[in-house]
Amino acid sequence: MAKPSRSGAAVASLKDSGFLLRKIAFSESSFILKVFTREHGLVSFMAKGAKRQNSRLHGLLEPGIHVQYLFPAHARSEIRLLTDVSLLRDFPAVREDIVKQSLAQVFGEVLLRYTPDETEAPEFHDLLLAGLEKLEAAPPDRNALQAAFAAYVLEYCDLAGYRPQFRHCVQCGDPVAGPNIVFHVDQGGPRCGRCHREEPGSQWLRENILRWLEAVQQGADLPILGRTDAGRAEDFLLLYLGRHAGAQKPLKSVSVWHALMD
């Protein structure tokens, strides 16, 4: 797509779909946006005049909606000038439910914190899109939302190349069993009693937590998990993700989500 510039030469534009992850006020009328796009990965846009009520961009610069972004192909700086946006898909059940909305923020922060390489952006963009679709359809209760969170993190790990497994000893390959099982975060799996040894990065997990995580990963019917164990499963997933993705500072949006859910 091209439109004439003031000098008469064609200015090539690019289109890409994506999700707004962060919006930062800039000057009296503008925003800088951090957007995760399908083809370009994480992009910063300058949205000029977007704070004005009559801006074309008004209402479309919100998190949790799927949007198409139009911008010049040639960028003079790291911040690209946003030309136009159009709505691709709205998720009203997410937008109108503050708890679901806060979980959507968690999904976004994972991509912001552990940003995948541009070449892998399409898969991660589609992961976020699928995550929001599931969130839109999920019943608004605690169990369903915790499962949605776990599924999202496990799929993220899968795409990023460090899929954990919860069934077989990483040393001998035998199935693991017992009320408490040691999981080796660096090796991405549990160890059986015979192969057990204490080392940094090992985590004790109750067997029911392991079975629940495995069921989430496989999209199977979920066994009931009590509130405390669900919290432990979440802590484990965040630890696992942080350790493999290279940063272990907590995600800020997780505590907001928890506070709203309680």
Ligand SMILES: [Zn+2]
């Ligand atoms: Zn073993």
